Amino acid sequence: MPIQIQIRLYASLKPLEPPSAASHPLAPGTTAGEVLAQLDVPSARVKLVFVNGRKADLSRVLEDGDRLGVFPPVGGG
Amino acid sequence: MTPPSVHATTTVPEDEPRYRRNRESITRDQQTVLRGARVAVVGLGGLGGATVEILARIGIGALTLVDGDRFEATNLNRQLLCTEKNLGRLKAEAAAERISRINAAVAVRCVPHHLDPGNAVELIGGSHLVMDCLDNLPTRFMVQAAARQLGIPMVSAAVAGTAGQLTLIEPGDPGLEAVYGPAEAAPERGAEIRLGVLPQTVIALASLACNEALKRLLGIGAGLRGKLLLVDLLDNRFDIVEI
Numbered sequence: 001m002p003i004q005i006q007i008r009l010y011a012s013l014k015p016l017e018p019p020s021a022a023s024h025p026l027a028p029g030t031t032a033g034e035v036l037a038q039l040d041v042p043s044a045r046v047k048l049v050f051v052n053g054r055k056a057d058l059s060r061v062l063e064d065g066d067r068l069g070v071f072p073p074v075g076g077g
Numbered sequence: 078m079t080p081p082s083v084h085a086t087t088t089v090p091e092d093e094p095r096y097r098r099n100r101e102s103i104t105r106d107q108q109t110v111l112r113g114a115r116v117a118v119v120g121l122g123g124l125g126g127a128t129v130e131i132l133a134r135i136g137i138g139a140l141t142l143v144d145g146d147r148f149e150a151t152n153l154n155r156q157l158l159c160t161e162k163n164l165g166r167l168k169a170e171a172a173a174e175r176i177s178r179i180n181a182a183v184a185v186r187c188v189p190h191h192l193d194p195g196n197a198v199e200l201i202g203g204s205h206l207v208m209d210c211l212d213n214l215p216t217r218f219m220v221q222a223a224a225r226q227l228g229i230p231m232v233s234a235a236v237a238g239t240a241g242q243l244t245l246i247e248p249g250d251p252g253l254e255a256v257y258g259p260a261e262a263a264p265e266r267g268a269e270i271r272l273g274v275l276p277q278t279v280i281a282l283a284s285l286a287c288n289e290a291l292k293r294l295l296g297i298g299a300g301l302r303g304k305l306l307l308v309d310l311l312d313n314r315f316d317i318v319e320i
Contacts, residue, residue: 008314008316010240010307010309010314011237011238011239011240011268011272011309012237012238012268012271012272013268014240014309014311045268047256047257047258047267048256048305048318048320050318050319053316053317053318053319054318054319055255055318055319055320069307069316069318071240071242071307072237072267072268073214073257073263073264073267073268074235074236074237074240074241074242074267074268074269075211075212075213075214075217075235075237075257075264075266075267075269076123076212076235076236076237076266076267076268076269076272076273076274076279077120077122077123077124077125077210077211077212077234077235077236077274077279
């Protein structure tokens with residue numbers, strides 16, 4: 001049984017957000033890093049990863065209902 | 078080190094028209110605190126130009142303006158202080174002139190030089206709070222190092238396209254390292270290289286940054302210490318995450 005997570009990619013990563021972002025199916029045991037690899041998100045452009053509003057590592061195993069957010073480095077003014 | 082507290086010396090007159098209609102939101106005592114506050118604004122581009130405008134109008138008593146750049150045509154898309162008529166002018170001078178036209182009671186220290194590790198503490202020293210309005214990550218880390226040394230809080234905003242982020246950093250907090258990783262590994266610039274910096278985003282983030290500074294100076298409201306506000310105006314996303 002796949003689990004469902006929510007995916008939010010910000011700024012320059014947004015075009016890589018899948019159509020299923022609001023309810024993205026995932027095999028149990030999948031990590032945040034594996035999800036980003038599946039979406040072809042370049043690791044060099046990933047700076048902040050957060051799950052359910054808290055900072056997380058790419059090794060974080062995602063669970064059903066998790067909200068995964070990814071922010072690239074942003075420094076403009 | 079304990080951050081310096083604001084000691085107001087001159088009470089704002091009860092009948093001062095400039096602030097009279099703010100009274101239900103900002104009391105006379107709070108206005109007096111703001112008048113006693115000294116804030117350094119580092120970077121006078123998109124974020125800094127809007128920040129100067131707001132802080133002068135809200136009645137911060139003293140502003141230090143730091144930027145060694147001059148206006149160029151690529152600034153016209155977003156920087157409130159930049160006009161077709163002042164291209165080539167020092168940004169710090171334009172900011173000082175703007176403040177004098179808005180609120181002559183604001184004491185201005187105009188610093189038309191770039192901040193570097195050798196002058197950062199001297200330039201920011203004496204301020205109660207510093208606004209990081211820069212456009213590159215290395216200098217943001219320099220400001221943070223100086224603020225830590227001086228024991229003062231720093232409000233840091235950054236923008237790319239329709240996205241932006243904002244946080245409040247107290248001395249001793251993980252701060253920018255929690256956002257960008259170690260200073261030595263941080264890139265010079267971020268997603269703004271691809272996306273640019275749009276005026277509606279940069280002015281929105283400057284407004285939120287000034288609001289964060291005012292709350293910190295007055296000791297009111299819920300702040301963003303240890304948190305990062307993530308904004309994407311394209312979808313009206315406003316998320317606060319713990320860092």
